[in-house]
Amino acid sequence: MISIVGPADKGRWNIFPNSYYRNLCSYTDYFEVIANEVPIIENLITLGTTSYQVIATGSQKILYSIDDINWQESHIFENLNPDL
Incomplete structure (x- = not known):
């Protein structure tokens, strides 16, 4: 299961891929979504x-x-x- 939490379009997001069925551990990573101008x-x-x-x-x-x-x-x- 993966949970993604963040704003509606751009900004800083959190992603939580949970290994619930394997070992009940989880990992959190952060990334930024940047909106580009449309030509x-x-x-x-x-x-x-x-x-x-x-x-x-x-x-x-x-x-x-x-x-x-x-x-x-x-x-x-x-x-x-x-x-x-």
């Missing part, structure tokens, strides 16, 4: 029939994805299916 997409530029450039701003390094699985540092997407 803002300012523009989407067509570079041809299958390529696009994303213009985005943010205070942190931005990673880009079109499928939420594969991520890239480049803000240019090439060889996209024009039917999508």
Whole structure:
């Protein structure tokens, strides 16, 4: 069983993974959750029939994805299916 105690979003949290069924001992660790700024997409530029450039701003390094699985540092997407 794991108990997590802390504020609703960011700040200092406590985590209590309890080994109740093994030896009745517990361990406490502390960690901090930091909220990052969400980038803002300012523009989407067509570079041809299958390529696009994303213009985005943010205070942190931005990673880009079109499928939420594969991520890239480049803000240019090439060889996209024009039917999508």
